[in-house]
Amino acid sequence: MQEKLRQTKKYAEFEAVPAIKAKDIGFDRSMIGAYGQDDRICAFAELKAFLKITNSYKTAVGFFFDKEEIGSEGNSGAKSKFLESFFSDIISLNSKSFNEKILRDSIMNSMALSADVNAAIDPNFKDVYEKMNGAKLGHGICITKFTGARGKSGASDASAEFVGMIRKLFNENNIVWQTGELGKVDQGGGGTIAKYFAEYGMDILDCGPGILSMHSPFEISSKADVYMTYKGYLSFIKFR
């Protein structure tokens, strides 16, 4: 029955990427150097957290979206209406009285963490970061309240209440966390998938490890931060 709801689409793309193997970095091997950690480390932490749980109090769903780096375009990106279709399926399977209002309310009443990296302060390019507001490698999972460029243009900006709720959750679960912006105003900036979910009224917050040399062939992350990211996502999935 479920299979008949919608025909399954299958896609495959062939991509050429740097063949450099992941390496331990630093005197104490505390960091990982590898290609494409933005956003494979977030997808890894998310999947690892989902594989850890056997049941959850609330319905927990992990989405893995394609095309984030080109602006979430295309029918496999977060800009597509996939979210609505997915919620429609879940509601239809659980209740006979499906309507547009139930769909909208279900999405609006959901909460999400947008698993994406933040730009950690790079000591070699200090002038493009704000020392007081930037994420630091090895200082835990980074909460990014707002994204965007030239201030908050094109941003997703989480509510103070939702940020407070996640901070409390992390504190209660002994998760080392920090906050971060995406570089200096007019120098840095960026976006994630968060704003496409926020459009529905859903509470969503960007949250993930800081990274050095973002979008280069050899990005650097902290093992401790990736571990805290996994723990952070796990605490969110288990949230009651």
Ligand SMILES: [Zn+2]
């Ligand atoms: Zn990126």
